Amino acid sequence: MSTVQGRLRIAIQKSGRLSERSLDLIRDAGLKWVKGANDLLYKVENYPIDLLRVRDDDIPTFVADGVCDLGIVGENVLEEDKNGGSHAEVVMPLGFGRCTLKLAVPPTMTYAGPRSLAGLRIATSYPKILQRYLDDQGIGAEIVTMRGAVEVAPRLKLAAAICDLVSTGATLEANGLIAKETVLQSQAVLIKSPTPPEPALQHLLDSIVERMAGVVSSQGAKYVMLNAPRSALDAITAILPGAGAPTVMPLMGRDDAVAVHAVCQEAVFWETLEKLKAAGASAILVLPIEKMM
Structure with a gap:
């Protein structure tokens, strides 16, 4: 997949908790989008812009590699994607999609701080973020990578603790877990490619960023x-x-x-x-x- 000459591309989540809010932000910035021939691509009617709807894990890569000029993604996904190479630039936080990556343990565990996890197994969908946190804390622990249902790991004896996203805490409570340490505070962010667009499109890109900043500034004002x-x-x-x-x-x-x-x-x-x-x-x-x- 490559960029289309004469058009900007904005990558957004195809489905999930950021999808609708991302489309709302784009609409509030004055872009009138319509569904394309498939669900992957939405066309903007009033500007030469395409909305590329993809998996959230792919957004940082698409923007960093210049396939897309802008992207809307959660900080948790962006931080997990960092592993050398070029990175997308964070333009601004967007104020929605707030959640927290937390360490959580069963109530039966004797917990006296992060060092209580030394030598234990921790299940997570964010192994890179967790590893950086453990390294910063000087804690040696084994990370068990899971792609879903992380909260069941202690009950299945796969791990002694978990590191997972928490919004309301209801899922942790339902699985008998208690949130302890905050590993990362996350929200949706606008990211920009390190590769500039065609010169003729630079003014449009700057305008879209400024409009989005205006929408974000007015939220709650x-x-x-x-x-x-x-x-x-x-x-x-x-x-x-x-x-x-x-x-x-x-x-x-x-x-x-x-x-x-x-x-x-x-x-x-x-x-x-x-x-x-x-x-x-x-x-x-x-x-x-x-x-x-």
Whole structure:
């Protein structure tokens, strides 16, 4: 498989927990995709871009080798893929697909920290990440590589402990395991090929990256508008969550009051509004932000 002249390619997961969210991000960035003749390739109608839908394990390789210009993949998959050779460049975290790679043990094990695993067998689908962790901790243990159902390994006596992805912890609990150490915090990331695209496509690639950054920046962000006494500005600015310097405008016919507009990068809760009101704010309005650049 090679790149198609005159077109960019973006690699995304064909199925799995990142698939739909990746398509949502691409759509929110203004790309109108349609299914192609097969499920592997989606065409973008309004730009010379193809979406290549593949196994998540293949995405880092496709991007690193220049088969695709961009890719969306979990950090856990990207880290496991690192084994010499060229690597894809991480452009930015995307804020979805969060999970944690954890060491977990049965409740019957006497556990007093990672060194309790020395000399034991640990089952995992991420042997390279686990090996790096064990090396960093100075722990010698045998790694048993499994491609699925890692959580059953202790029950089947295949291993004394496991290292697996945890989202809610429900799967571990159902299999009688207790999460202990965090090996890796993971989320979806946008990656870029070390091989630049055709010169005529560079501006398009930069534009797509900037749009995606705008979509990510607007996730959870709120636009807050309120009126306040001038004397309360410092207190109100301190309460606004994740806001930079707000825009302050005089209110017509009132020298002692102003209108305050601010972009809040953090969640705005009811408690936040109550604090703002107690500080002297009035006519508080909180609006969602669809796009931000």
